[in-house]
Amino acid sequence: MLVYARTHLTLLFRDPNLLAPLAVLPLYCVVFFTVLRHHHHEELATQTAIGAFLMSMWAHAVFVAAEVVDDDRHEGTLEPSMLTPGAYTAALSVRVFSTTALAIPVLAEALLIARFAFGFPVTLGSVPLSLVTVVLTTVGVAGAALLVSCLMVLVRGARTLQNALTYPVYLLGGLILPASTLPEPLRWIARGFFLSWSADVLRALQVAGAPAPLGSLGVLTVLVAAQVLVGFLALRRVLTTVRAGGVSLYD
Amino acid sequence: MTSQERTSARLSAAARQIGYGVISSYHDYRAMFTWRSWVGGWLLRLTCQVLFFATLGKLMADPGAEAYIALGNAAVLGPLGTLGVVSSSVGERRSGTLQYLLVSRANPLLVIASRGLYWVADGIITSCAVLTIMSVLIPGTVHSGALPGILAIEVLLALCAYAMSLALASLSLRRPGSRMYLTASTTIIILALAGVNTPPPAGGPWGVIGQLLPVRHGLQAIRELAAGRPLPVGLVAGELAVALGWAVLAYTGLTLTLRRNTRSGALSLS
Numbered sequence: 109m110l111v112y113a114r115t116h117l118t119l120l121f122r123d124p125n126l127l128a129p130l131a132v133l134p135l136y137c138v139v140f141f142t143v144l145r146h147h148h149h150e151e152l153a154t155q156t157a158i159g160a161f162l163m164s165m166w167a168h169a170v171f172v173a174a175e176v177v178d179d180d181r182h183e184g185t186l187e188p189s190m191l192t193p194g195a196y197t198a199a200l201s202v203r204v205f206s207t208t209a210l211a212i213p214v215l216a217e218a219l220l221i222a223r224f225a226f227g228f229p230v231t232l233g234s235v236p237l238s239l240v241t242v243v244l245t246t247v248g249v250a251g252a253a254l255l256v257s258c259l260m261v262l263v264r265g266a267r268t269l270q271n272a273l274t275y276p277v278y279l280l281g282g283l284i285l286p287a288s289t290l291p292e293p294l295r296w297i298a299r300g301f302f303l304s305w306s307a308d309v310l311r312a313l314q315v316a317g318a319p320a321p322l323g324s325l326g327v328l329t330v331l332v333a334a335q336v337l338v339g340f341l342a343l344r345r346v347l348t349t350v351r352a353g354g355v356s357l358y359d
Numbered sequence: 360m361t362s363q364e365r366t367s368a369r370l371s372a373a374a375r376q377i378g379y380g381v382i383s384s385y386h387d388y389r390a391m392f393t394w395r396s397w398v399g400g401w402l403l404r405l406t407c408q409v410l411f412f413a414t415l416g417k418l419m420a421d422p423g424a425e426a427y428i429a430l431g432n433a434a435v436l437g438p439l440g441t442l443g444v445v446s447s448s449v450g451e452r453r454s455g456t457l458q459y460l461l462v463s464r465a466n467p468l469l470v471i472a473s474r475g476l477y478w479v480a481d482g483i484i485t486s487c488a489v490l491t492i493m494s495v496l497i498p499g500t501v502h503s504g505a506l507p508g509i510l511a512i513e514v515l516l517a518l519c520a521y522a523m524s525l526a527l528a529s530l531s532l533r534r535p536g537s538r539m540y541l542t543a544s545t546t547i548i549i550l551a552l553a554g555v556n557t558p559p560p561a562g563g564p565w566g567v568i569g570q571l572l573p574v575r576h577g578l579q580a581i582r583e584l585a586a587g588r589p590l591p592v593g594l595v596a597g598e599l600a601v602a603l604g605w606a607v608l609a610y611t612g613l614t615l616t617l618r619r620n621t622r623s624g625a626l627s628l629s
Contacts, residue, residue, distance in 0.1 A: 131540070132539070132540060132543035132544055132547070133543070135543075135544070135547045136547065136550075138547060138551055139547060139550045139551050139556060140415060142551050142556065142557055143415050143416070143419065143424075143428070143556050143557055144419075146557040146558070147419040147421050147424060149418075149419055152418065156415075268391070268392060268396040268400040268401060269396075269400060271400060271401065271404050272399070272400040272401070272403060272404045274404060274408075275404055275405075275407035275408040275410075275411050276403060276404065276407040278407070278411050279407050279410060279411050279414070283411075284411065284414045284415050284418060285414045285417060285418055289417075
């Protein structure tokens with residue numbers, strides 16, 4: 109498993125374009141912080157940095173991690189990979205997860221920009237529980253990337269879909285305003301989406317003196333597990349269809 | 360042939376090249392979207408993008424902040440959309456057509472500029488569509504009678520930003536790996552300094568940079584119209600001057616890049 113991750117990260121660092129979302133997206137927090145400063149709401153800096161972090165991680169997963177399988181197809185390594193006795197689905201999952209995990213430092217980056225570039229107060233609550241939530245979120249986002257990978261294999265012109273999976277998801281995930289503020293039918297959907305729980309738990313954990321939201325953390329764990337299971341099973345099924353010749357791999 | 364006839368022939372040749380560029384541009388666009396993917400994917404995404412930034416205004420609990428941010432972000436969709444040409448121009452190198460373009464008798468600058476016009480058209484259409492949607496979803500965003508005037512300024516904003524995008528394309532044609540960084544960092548600079556989410560910085564180095572950016576003046580003019588006030592001619596003239604400046608920079612940049620790439624042989628297979 110480590111070999112899969114190491115090999116993939118080596119490939120990734122050789123193509124600077126693939127790291128662009130990770131390098132530039134966190135800078136959206138500069139735009140957000142400018143708004144906070146103008147309206148004198150410096151106390152919302154931590155909450156906003158969390159939103160920018162989740163936004164960056166999701167975009168990185170959708171635009172880079174989910175393309176792992178499409179890159180293999182493009183480079184002609186998908187077919188030989190599926191013919192080898194090695195577990196390609198597992199390898200792919202590890203590669204997608206390790207790519208998604210590269211976005212974790214963005215949280216520190218956003219908080220540092222808030223503190224040192226804007227001079228905002230940054231409040232950190234429970235660091236261990238925050239780290240647990242960040243890891244859970246990473247696993248969940250990687251699970252979602254596995255689902256997007258399926259689309260990349262099955263649908264021609266999936267780039268439009270990739271684009272459509274950004275801002276609508278940020279709204280649904282309550283990355284700026286909690287999902288509880290969404291209108292009724294959307295709120296129900298958001299409650300079944302792990303990202304909205306991630307955002308809520310991460311925000312709640314930064315409130316000094318507030319009790320740990322252990323119940324919400326439990327719900328998040330269950331939703332993340334479900335997301336990963338669905339992603340993995342869907343990818344395995346799609347790859348089985350590809351092996352059986354059910355999908356045209358080349359135009 | 361008299362000099363008048365020569366000028367007329369040149370103009371007619373240029374118009375024909377632009378015409379072919381527009382046709383090619385239209386087919387490139389058709390290859391990207393179907394009606395369903397445009398409405399259900401692209402337009403939905405852009406609408407949600409504006410709503411997402413507007414939620415930041417809602418979070419500020421400041422009356423008017425939500426509408427201010429919604430208007431700014433809807434109007435800036437067109438200018439930001441034109442940044443697509445920074446990546447699509449690299450396609451000329453990737454597909455190996457740049458070298459043929461350079462040995463042909465056609466003017467390569469006209470071809471590159473006209474082939475990316477679909478980004479301008481898409482930007483104007485999506486911007487106006489989202490602005491109309493916002494006027495319904497977020498009361499106070501736009502005074503309904505102002506929409507036709509806003510459309511006219513939106514065309515100017517998109518053309519001004521297109522000139523800047525072509526200037527940036529002169530960099531991406533040199534170094535194709537830079538295209539994502541150029542597009543993303545320019546987006547953030549415009550969102551932060553052109554008065555999209557907060558009033559633009561009035562002075563200091565950020566204020567000066569803001570004055571030279573597309574959108575800065577035109578968006579202020581749109582805000583005046585949206586509030587039901589008369590058209591501020593000075594702001595429109597300011598945007599026009601910025602557009603001309605960027606057009607000169609785009610012409611110079613692209614000319615130098617194509618000369619350099621020809622000399623170094625960096626014409627294809629980026």
